[in-house]
Amino acid sequence: xxxxxxxxxxxxxxxxxxxxxxxxxxxxxxxxxxxxxxxxxxxxxxxxxxxxxxxxxxxxxxxxxxxxxxxxxxxxxxxxxxxxxxxxxxxxxxxxxxxxxxxxxxxxxxxxxxxxxxxxxxxxxxxxxxxxxxxxxxxxxxxxxxxxxxxxxxxxxxxxxxxxxxxx
Amino acid sequence: xxxxxxxxxxxxxxxxxxxxxxxxxxxxxxxxxxxxxxxxxxxxxxxxxxxxxxxxxxxxxxxxxxxxxxxxxxxxxxxxxxxxxxxxxxxxxxxxxxxxxxxxxxxxxxxxxxxxxxxxxxxxxxxxxxxxxxxxxxxxxxxxxxxxxxxxxxxxxxxxxxxxxxxxxxxxxxxxxxxxxxxxxxxxxxxxxxxxxxxxxxxxxxxxxxxxxxxxxxxxxxxxxxxxxxxxxxxxxxxxxxxxxxxxxxxxxxxxxxxxxxxxxxxxxxxxxxxxxxxxxxxxxxxxxxxxxxxxxxxxxxxxxxxxxxxxxxxxxxxxxxxxxxxxxxxxxxxxxxxxxxxxxxxxxxxxxxxxxxxxxxxxxxxxxxxxxxxxxxxxxxxxxxxxxxxxxxxxxxxxxxxxxxxxxxxxxxxxxxxxxxxxxxxxxxxxxxxxxxxxxxxxxxxxxxxxxxxxxxxxxxxxxxxxxxxxxxxxxxxxxxxxxxxxxxxxxxxxxxxxxxxxxxxxxxxxxxxxxxxxxxxxxxxxxxxxxxxxxxxxxxxxxxxxxxxxxxxxxxxxxxxxxxxxxxxxxxxxxxxxxxxxxxxxxxxxxxxxxxxxxxxxxxxxxxxxxxxxxxxxxxxxxxxxxxxxxxxxxxxxxxxxxxxxxxxxxxxxxxxxxxxxxxxxxxxxxxxxxxxxxxxxxxxxxxxxxxxxxxxxxxxxxxxxxxxxxxxxxxxxxxxxxxxxxxxxxxxxxxxxxxxxxxxxxxxxxxxxxxxxxxxxxxxxxxxxxxxxxxxxxxxxxxxxxxxxxxxxxxxxxxxxxxxxxxxxxxxxxxxxxxxxxxxxx
Numbered sequence: 001x002x003x004x005x006x007x008x009x010x011x012x013x014x015x016x017x018x019x020x021x022x023x024x025x026x027x028x029x030x031x032x033x034x035x036x037x038x039x040x041x042x043x044x045x046x047x048x049x050x051x052x053x054x055x056x057x058x059x060x061x062x063x064x065x066x067x068x069x070x071x072x073x074x075x076x077x078x079x080x081x082x083x084x085x086x087x088x089x090x091x092x093x094x095x096x097x098x099x100x101x102x103x104x105x106x107x108x109x110x111x112x113x114x115x116x117x118x119x120x121x122x123x124x125x126x127x128x129x130x131x132x133x134x135x136x137x138x139x140x141x142x143x144x145x146x147x148x149x150x151x152x153x154x155x156x157x158x159x160x161x162x163x164x165x166x167x168x
Numbered sequence: 169x170x171x172x173x174x175x176x177x178x179x180x181x182x183x184x185x186x187x188x189x190x191x192x193x194x195x196x197x198x199x200x201x202x203x204x205x206x207x208x209x210x211x212x213x214x215x216x217x218x219x220x221x222x223x224x225x226x227x228x229x230x231x232x233x234x235x236x237x238x239x240x241x242x243x244x245x246x247x248x249x250x251x252x253x254x255x256x257x258x259x260x261x262x263x264x265x266x267x268x269x270x271x272x273x274x275x276x277x278x279x280x281x282x283x284x285x286x287x288x289x290x291x292x293x294x295x296x297x298x299x300x301x302x303x304x305x306x307x308x309x310x311x312x313x314x315x316x317x318x319x320x321x322x323x324x325x326x327x328x329x330x331x332x333x334x335x336x337x338x339x340x341x342x343x344x345x346x347x348x349x350x351x352x353x354x355x356x357x358x359x360x361x362x363x364x365x366x367x368x369x370x371x372x373x374x375x376x377x378x379x380x381x382x383x384x385x386x387x388x389x390x391x392x393x394x395x396x397x398x399x400x401x402x403x404x405x406x407x408x409x410x411x412x413x414x415x416x417x418x419x420x421x422x423x424x425x426x427x428x429x430x431x432x433x434x435x436x437x438x439x440x441x442x443x444x445x446x447x448x449x450x451x452x453x454x455x456x457x458x459x460x461x462x463x464x465x466x467x468x469x470x471x472x473x474x475x476x477x478x479x480x481x482x483x484x485x486x487x488x489x490x491x492x493x494x495x496x497x498x499x500x501x502x503x504x505x506x507x508x509x510x511x512x513x514x515x516x517x518x519x520x521x522x523x524x525x526x527x528x529x530x531x532x533x534x535x536x537x538x539x540x541x542x543x544x545x546x547x548x549x550x551x552x553x554x555x556x557x558x559x560x561x562x563x564x565x566x567x568x569x570x571x572x573x574x575x576x577x578x579x580x581x582x583x584x585x586x587x588x589x590x591x592x593x594x595x596x597x598x599x600x601x602x603x604x605x606x607x608x609x610x611x612x613x614x615x616x617x618x619x620x621x622x623x624x625x626x627x628x629x630x631x632x633x634x635x636x637x638x639x640x641x642x643x644x645x646x647x648x649x650x651x652x653x654x655x656x657x658x659x660x661x662x663x664x665x666x667x668x669x670x671x672x673x674x675x676x677x678x679x680x681x682x683x684x685x686x687x688x689x690x691x692x693x694x695x696x697x698x699x700x701x702x703x704x705x706x707x708x709x710x711x712x713x714x715x716x717x718x719x720x721x722x723x724x725x726x727x728x729x730x731x732x733x734x735x736x737x738x739x740x741x742x743x744x745x746x747x748x749x750x751x752x753x754x755x756x757x758x759x760x761x762x763x764x765x766x767x768x769x770x771x772x773x774x775x776x777x778x779x780x781x782x783x784x785x786x787x788x789x790x791x792x793x794x795x796x797x798x799x800x801x802x803x804x805x806x807x808x809x810x811x812x813x814x815x816x817x818x819x820x821x822x823x824x825x826x827x828x829x830x831x832x833x834x835x836x837x838x839x840x841x842x843x844x845x846x847x848x849x850x851x852x853x854x855x856x857x858x859x860x861x862x863x864x865x866x867x868x869x870x871x872x873x874x875x876x877x878x879x880x881x882x883x884x885x886x887x888x889x890x891x892x893x894x895x896x897x898x899x900x901x902x903x904x905x906x907x908x909x910x911x912x913x914x915x916x917x918x919x920x921x922x923x924x925x926x927x928x929x930x931x932x933x934x935x936x937x938x939x940x941x942x943x944x945x946x947x948x949x950x951x952x953x954x955x956x957x958x959x960x961x962x963x964x965x966x967x968x969x970x971x972x973x974x975x976x977x978x979x980x981x982x983x984x985x986x987x988x989x990x991x992x993x994x995x996x997x
Contacts, residue, residue, distance in 0.1 A: 044886060
């Protein structure tokens with residue numbers, strides 16, 4: 001067992017973990033942060049994406065001990081004062097989710113993408129989230145959501161995106 | 169009660185048709201979801217399943233000692249421990265009276281029949297401890313030759329999957345339109361035909377690959393058992409588990425909490441659900457089982473898996489005269505819930521939208537040493553649609569006709585609805601020409617055809633092709649009497665009830681269990697319109713057999729068409745009951761009351777009105793209500809449709825094919841779907857997008873590949889290529905609207921349409937790009953390797969990888985047998 005100190009979604013934790021424990025298992029099983037989910041065994045699907053010191057990581061490829069001394073943000077910690085993060089709001093507005101299982105990871109990866117690229121084109125969004133799999137949406141509305149959120153996160157008007165349900 | 173006073177003003181004019189943002193989203197975008205694997209119960213134990221590493225073998229010895237002695241292990245079981253009580257996974261669809269069902273143990277006792285079959289169960293204090301001990305279970309196998317290839321499996325003297333059976337054939341299902349009285353004699357039609365085109369198409373095995381791995385939690389409490397499961401079908405599961413395990417149905421409660429996708433893959437009674445229940449009952453402790461992704465790909469049921477021999481007869485002018493289909497359908501090792509029914513359901517869709525005078529369908533269900541197949545998005549209909557839409561293109565080539573002109577010549581015209589097809593189905597409504605015209609416009613057809621011509625003339629290494637799919641499908645499963653005539657084991661009705669709460673809020677209970685479709689939103693829209701209450705005042709409850717006692721769940725694009733109609737019918741009953749109370753309170757005759765925007769008004773007497781939400785409070789107080797009536801306006805309804813609904817549409821794909829590398833790229837994809845009246849355009853568009861993604865994935869990316877020993881070589885997301893955002897194009901989608909006459913909403917199903925329609929459009933497009941280079945077929949998925957080989961070496965592209973490469977399967981999967989030759993494989997490459 002190794003002792004780690006981490007801040008997760010603004011609270012500090014000190015825990016003993018097995019060296020082999022993955023960050024995602026630590027979050028889910030020891031902290032009860034079940035908003036972050038496991039979708040595969042091979043770091044392909046990205047459902048477990050969280051922010052480690054502000055950068056998106058797949059928490060199934062990080063050992064809990066590697067997060068020692070770090071700041072972890074999960075889907076449960078991105079809204080400020082009970083309000084939704086612009087990315088969460090955009091996924092809702094643009095119907096960027098159906099079953100919602102990939103959504104926490106998809107949102108966390110998308111926030112990181114927009115932090116790096118404030119105004120991504122459609123192709124840049126598609127390339128940027130290719131490490132996150134969604135089986136329901138066909139991605140089109142996710143792309144719309146990311147572009148809308150990018151606008152809001154960087155102070156541009158959100159009105160530029162196309163109207164949903166207009167079927168084009 | 170001020171809370172209800174402004175109800176009518178708050179309610180919008182009409183909810184149906186509005187792109188309402190989903191109610192479901194709030195918990196999903198914030199990580200406040202109740203996935204089954206999130207459940208933690210005091211004293212809960214964790215299961216890990218030990219799985220067979222061989223495809224076909226007798227179990228000669230089982231040694232659990234080392235695993236039992238490992239730390240934190242509570243129990244270890246082999247198949248022998250449950251041999252007497254496990255029964256068989258039920259098969260609800262014996263498609264023929266003489267269908268052979270060898271039985272499907274949840275855990276192998278004496279023999280294993282596919283890689284990944286459960287052979288032992290480890291029960292531990294933690295998931296990690298259980299996984300660790302899996303390695304310590306020691307089982308010896310006497311290996312038998314695996315049966316993997318469909319065409320080999322049906323030959324005389326073939327190795328047998330089940331040695332107690334006479335052959336590998338489970339059933340032989342025939343639909344002959346001549347015999348059924350729905351068409352002419354097929355043999356005669358072919359004998360008289362001027363042109364006959366015959367093809368062999370392969371539907372590769374696919375994996376549903378829902379994002380949430382399957383998970384089960386079971387809590388035994390005295391005689392009662394509660395199961396949480398990531399399932400599409402809690403109601404079906406409850407009945408079936410009661411029958412299999414002997415737990416009385418009324419002692420068994422099934423809860424499907426938030427479920428992360430299904431696509432047919434969670435329409436099942438899973439071995440692991442049975443085993444979790446048996447272990448929990450044996451130990452008297454709550455247990456949890458959650459699969460890994462590789463377990464999911466290996467042991468959850470697959471879809472598709474057919475070899476299709478299809479012949480079309482026509483005259484020289486392009487009028488179709490007959491259709492003949494013979495299928496070999498891969499059952500896998502056992503029959504699960506509706507394994508045999510999937511290809512049989514497809515039987516009725518091969519004629520597509522065309523007026524064939526004669527039709528004969530035959531299907532052999534064939535056992536192989538692979539995981540069982542069962543429903544996957546479309547379930548029988550994508551296979552049929554692929555075959556007919558592909559061969560219409562081949563016929564057009566043979567006749568030197570434009571593929572769209574050939575289709576137009578033969579499809580059902582708008583004025584001919586309702587139209588009874590040669591397969592005996594009554595297509596309800598539609599206009600194929602209108603959808604096609606709109607799709608052509610959406611695509612920018614003329615410009616792309618001109619560009620294709622240009623590229624061809626200039627010898628551009630990147631060629632362009634355009635492919636069509638003009639399709640229909642049968643959905644809204646299903647009229648119970650029809651299911652009965654097809655020997656299906658249950659009905660196709662759906663149930664709903666509406667509870668009017670004292671504060672005027674409304675609870676809607678639906679038997680249709682969602683897993684991403686947005687029922688909570690769409691049902692709220694329906695009820696808001698029916699009752700004239702605000703959208704926000706409606707709560708939709710589902711997925712728990714204690715809350716929603718009757719239901720047939722979600723599959724076959726049935727929820728809105730059948731389940732939504734049940735909701736509307738229940739609402740009509742609520743209004744009828746409320747009308748009696750309103751008449752009493754307003755001291756008026758029922759006949760003099762109008763109901764609109766949630767209020768009953770006495771006709772001609774302004775101000776004499778009472779709202780339905782006020783009536784809910786009035787009957788709660790029950791101080792003043794009509795004699796002879798119960799003090800309640802709650803109601804329930806069960807709807808059993810009289811016909812399927814038949815969405816249709818035209819999908820057009822424009823595809824670039826790089827002849828030097830074999831890379832294909834969708835340049836543009838346009839689809840116009842007619843799904844009847846649209847309740848929520850946002851949800852409809854999303855369903856189409858998702859269906860398109862999965863249909864395109866079959867054409868371009870996905871295949872469950874087994875090697876020569878029966879190992880699944882695509883056992884992780886590294887090898888099984890679920891497409892990412894970068895692998896898919898932007899979709900240009902549109903709708904035409906022809907209301908379904910079979911339900912009061914006018915809706916047709918939408919969940920499977922995109923998946924059914926898109927696959928042949930994509931393959932037809934690729935072939936259109938390279939047909940002038942001598943290519944007439946390429947096996948799916950269209951990997952660059954296959955496309956390159958087909959262009960440069962002829963044939964259909966052969967196996968998906970050459971010997972010696974990582975993805976090489978070794979030989980003889982159903983997608984390669986009888987197809988690959990040394991030449992088509994590229995010789996010594």
